[in-house]
Amino acid sequence: MTAVLSADNLTIRFGGLTAVDSVSFEVREREVYTIVGPNGAGKTTIFNLISRIYDPTEGRIRFCGEDITDMPAHRIAGIGIARTFQNIELFEHATVLHNLLVGRHCKSRTNVFEELAFLPRVRRAEHVHREKVEEVIDFLDLQPYRDQYIANLPYGVRKVVELARALCIEPKLLLLDEPASGLSVEETENVAFWIDDIKNDLGVAILMVEHDMSLVTEVSDRVLAMNDGRTIAEGTSDEVQNHPEVVRAYLGA
Amino acid sequence: MRFVFKTDYDQDLRFFKHEGYWRSYGFLFIAAVTAPLYLGDFEISELTQAISFAIAGLGLMLLVGFTGQVSLGHAAFFGIGAYAQAWLLASLDISFLVAMPIAAVFTGIVGLLLAIPLLRMTGIYLAIGTLALSIVLEQILKSWKTVTGGFDGKAVDPASLFGHEFNPDSWDFYYVALAILILVLALCANLLRSPTGRAMVAVRDSEVSARSMGVNIARTKIAAFGISTAITGLGGALFAHKLQYLAPDGFNLIISITFLLMIVVGGLGSLQGAILGALVVILLPQAITIAKDYLPPSIGHQPGLEPGIFGLILISFILFEPMGIYGRWRKIKLFFDIFPIYRKATFKRQKAYLKTERMR
Numbered sequence: 001m002t003a004v005l006s007a008d009n010l011t012i013r014f015g016g017l018t019a020v021d022s023v024s025f026e027v028r029e030r031e032v033y034t035i036v037g038p039n040g041a042g043k044t045t046i047f048n049l050i051s052r053i054y055d056p057t058e059g060r061i062r063f064c065g066e067d068i069t070d071m072p073a074h075r076i077a078g079i080g081i082a083r084t085f086q087n088i089e090l091f092e093h094a095t096v097l098h099n100l101l102v103g104r105h106c107k108s109r110t111n112v113f114e115e116l117a118f119l120p121r122v123r124r125a126e127h128v129h130r131e132k133v134e135e136v137i138d139f140l141d142l143q144p145y146r147d148q149y150i151a152n153l154p155y156g157v158r159k160v161v162e163l164a165r166a167l168c169i170e171p172k173l174l175l176l177d178e179p180a181s182g183l184s185v186e187e188t189e190n191v192a193f194w195i196d197d198i199k200n201d202l203g204v205a206i207l208m209v210e211h212d213m214s215l216v217t218e219v220s221d222r223v224l225a226m227n228d229g230r231t232i233a234e235g236t237s238d239e240v241q242n243h244p245e246v247v248r249a250y251l252g253a
Numbered sequence: 254m255r256f257v258f259k260t261d262y263d264q265d266l267r268f269f270k271h272e273g274y275w276r277s278y279g280f281l282f283i284a285a286v287t288a289p290l291y292l293g294d295f296e297i298s299e300l301t302q303a304i305s306f307a308i309a310g311l312g313l314m315l316l317v318g319f320t321g322q323v324s325l326g327h328a329a330f331f332g333i334g335a336y337a338q339a340w341l342l343a344s345l346d347i348s349f350l351v352a353m354p355i356a357a358v359f360t361g362i363v364g365l366l367l368a369i370p371l372l373r374m375t376g377i378y379l380a381i382g383t384l385a386l387s388i389v390l391e392q393i394l395k396s397w398k399t400v401t402g403g404f405d406g407k408a409v410d411p412a413s414l415f416g417h418e419f420n421p422d423s424w425d426f427y428y429v430a431l432a433i434l435i436l437v438l439a440l441c442a443n444l445l446r447s448p449t450g451r452a453m454v455a456v457r458d459s460e461v462s463a464r465s466m467g468v469n470i471a472r473t474k475i476a477a478f479g480i481s482t483a484i485t486g487l488g489g490a491l492f493a494h495k496l497q498y499l500a501p502d503g504f505n506l507i508i509s510i511t512f513l514l515m516i517v518v519g520g521l522g523s524l525q526g527a528i529l530g531a532l533v534v535i536l537l538p539q540a541i542t543i544a545k546d547y548l549p550p551s552i553g554h555q556p557g558l559e560p561g562i563f564g565l566i567l568i569s570f571i572l573f574e575p576m577g578i579y580g581r582w583r584k585i586k587l588f589f590d591i592f593p594i595y596r597k598a599t600f601k602r603q604k605a606y607l608k609t610e611r612m613r
Contacts, residue, residue: 051465053461053464053465072469073464073465074464074467074468074469074470075467076465076467077465077466077467078467082465083465085461085462089459089461089462089465090458090459090462091454091455091457091458091459091462091463092458092459093454093457093458093522094451094454094455094458097265098451098454101448101451102451102452102454102455102463102466102468103466104448105448105451105452105455105466105467105468106466106467108448110447110448112444112449112476112480115443115444115447115448115449115450116440116443116444116480117440117443118443118446118447122447123263123266125448126262126266126446126447127262127263130262130265131262165466169466169467
């Protein structure tokens with residue numbers, strides 16, 4: 001199996017604090033790879049490094065063989081990396097449809113002048129985007145919310161909309177930052193099914209950060225445990241959970 | 254209650270989503286076209302002025318209401334458009350209809366160049382930066398005598414087409430203004446239903462996720478500023494014909510603030526808001542003048558009555574109706590559309606859950 005994403009010796013320092021300290025890992029095709037760890041372990045920082053919001057102090061990130069360490073953040077979506085956010089970053093004063101169409105932005109090839117005149121080319125492109133968006137809406141059962149404003153939606157639906165927006169990019173790699181945080185048990189089960197479907201039906205590799213260990217065990221192929229920015233264990237979910245270092249990190253020694 | 258059945262993606266791309274829109278906007282269009290029949294020359298002239306302000310307001314609306322970047326400098330671009338129009342007509346032998354788009358594009362290019370440094374700032378700093386523009390331009394207009402005529406001002410050649418000379422205070426020029434307004438509205442609406450317009454809204458609501466969706470933040474902001482200033486410049490070019498004589502103090506900070514007041518009162522985030530706001534801003538002083546006659550002299554003859562009332566209106570809108578006149582209209586419309594199930598809380602803003610401040 002080939003690696004979709006590989007992080008090599010990734011390090012970032014914020015002044016004196018080393019948030020991520022030479023972490024290396026590899027996400028393979030059609031794999032759910034989960035990063036776990038206590039708060040402040042550097043999990044979200046890794047996401048921000050991959051989506052190029054932060055520049056790593058050291059180390060390289062490769063995506064499908066291409067070095068993306070110096071790529072500007074707005075080009076990341078275009079090469080096939082989509083992400084969701086821990087605390088939901090949707091466009092609040094826009095409809096669900098509008099949000100999902102923004103997910104198609106990286107695929108749009110029309111320029112401002114064509115758009116001002118709304119040439120037939122723009123209309124055709126809009127139809128293509130809309131069809132793609134409708135596929136995602138069907139996939140995640142968002143039909144009832146299509147024309148609703150995000151500000152009026154409950155938290156659980158917003159989480160799904162954010163996942164849908166990420167899928168509209170047609171990613172090869174999906175970064176999920178705590179997909180189950182704040183969800184009920186039932187909604188968490190839905191997330192588990194969707195993650196399976198995304199992996200098996202859409203063939204997308206998933207890199208996930210999650211605290212809910214039952215979800216992690218259910219969907220993950222491999223798990224990486226971190227503490228204080230360092231890797232402490234890697235392996236299957238059971239192996240990691242029973243690793244003495246991991247137990248110590250969570251329970252204290 | 255109204256149910257709209259959708260059977261075609263084009264239905265969501267149309268300007269008018271269902272026949273109700275055709276009725277109300279059709280009525281509005283007929284009312285606007287027949288206005289000279291039931292309004293006097295004075296009212297028509299006021300309407301023409303309101304239209305040129307509305308066009309400038311549409312430009313500002315794209316920037317403030319849709320991209321979320323505040324500008325206190327749009328009077329400067331309004332002025333650049335006006336002076337460019339006057340200069341083009343005086344220096345080149347071209348029709349005013351040809352000069353107008355040139356003036357607009359010129360203003361847009363100036364706006365683009367200024368946007369590159371300006372849009373590195375955000376929020377209050379951007380407001381201060383653009384405020385400086387207003388002040389600087391006023392000085393340039395006063396000092397650059399060869400082009401602007403300095404304190405003496407600059408006369409604008411009358412608009413004429415096929416030998417017909419338009420009277421800016423009469424119905425014929427009103428139709429020119431109306432046609433330009435409709436054209437600008439169509440351009441703005443086109444932009445908002447295509448990727449760039451969506452990217453603008455994305456930048457307004459969450460820069461961090463817009464970037465992760467592949468939106469080039471800097472380029473989107475700069476494009477929005479360019480388009481915004483070009484449209485405002487077009488409004489200025491129209492206004493130049495309305496004024497017939499340009500003076501530097503006609504494009505000062507007060508006008509910038511008036512524009513901002515216009516779009517806030519009209520309703521941020523809607524094109525209709527810019528037009529409603531322009532009508533309020535232009536017609537209100539007239540209403541105050543008329544009201545003065547009926548007020549007791551102790552109130553009616555107070556100095557500063559007009560700015561005072563303007564301020565009061567702005568504050569009341571921010572406190573009681575942040576979505577502006579158009580927001581209020583939408584609420585009334587929704588009340589009837591979904592008739593018995595409208596709740597008071599329908600438009601209440603929910604508290605944002607766990608909105609992160611970490612990655613700003």
